[in-house]
Amino acid sequence: MQTECSAKPSVFAPVEGRPWWPNSTRAVTSDAGGLLLGAADKAIGLVGRLAGCFRDARDSRYIEHTVATLVGQRVFGIALDMRTSTTTTTCATIR
Numbered sequence: 390m391q392t393e394c395s396a397k398p399s400v401f402a403p404v405e406g407r408p409w410w411p412n413s414t415r416a417v418t419s420d421a422g423g424l425l426l427g428a429a430d431k432a433i434g435l436v437g438r439l440a441g442c443f444r445d446a447r448d449s450r451y452i453e454h455t456v457a458t459l460v461g462q463r464v465f466g467i468a469l470d471m472r473t474s475t476t477t478t479t480c481a482t483i484r
Contacts, residue, residue, distance in 0.1 A: 423469050436461040 430436050440457035465471075 423465060426465065426468050430461075430464075436464055439464065 426435075437457050440455075440460040443456050443460070445452075445456045
């Protein structure tokens, strides 16, 4: 069986107004996965739903970052392979 091939590149809708193909070589940026994850997060509320699994036992007078912000930082940091990503709290603090 002969396959059908096309020389035309796949067409992706822009994410937040930015094209997937940022340069003339049509190479996908290594951060494209972050754009996809961000779009998926907005569509299904991934980070918010995941953050809802945690009970925040911190003293609200001293909270600078919400649990959702901290979870989002870790999710996106892991997805983008940012192993040096740090948070302002430890997992033991959020139970």
